[in-house]
Amino acid sequence: MHPHKTEKAHSALRDRPADVSVLERRILILSDGRREDAEIADLLGAQARDAIARLLRDGYLSDRDVAQTAPAAFIASIAPASVVAAPPEALPARAATAAASSRRSIAAAKMYAVDMLQLQRGPEAAAIAAAIRGCRDQDELAAHMLRALRFIHSVANPSLSRRVADRLAEIMPEQYLAELDVFRDALFGDRTVAA
Structure with missing residues (x-):
């Protein structure tokens, strides 16, 4: 199963309701x-299995594997008419373009970096997260996110820091990717192409 966040989960990460524990919040971040x-359970411990089950049951998570096997008729019944009416050869190109553009956002990168810093804990992580939250200039914000990545690389295991770098490469606006690639080369010694 490949759990992913629902809209309810995004709201919970934003609003921090009392019924979502710290462990469950971490699960949502990683899903x-x-x-x-x-x-996810390996990263967060055995108690994460029960928490994942609760988050699925309560609608915070959805199983991507189930969503991918949904019948085409059901998808067509809920899709906007313009997508259903499009010629079949236009659908993959339109979907790929929409997916790529919707994933790239300085706001999404900002939220992700702050969430990853909260997993690290400690005064330096909190200071970097505060700088990211308080920053309004996009170029300065990108610099703070690189600082966050360097910090995560220094305190977390290499696998996690590489995944954080790869995810930032997927969601940061394209104008910052060259700088991020140079930074990743310096941290990891090789260029990792984002999926």
């Missing part, structure tokens, strides 16, 4: 539809 539930 990106690419990681398996077993991988």
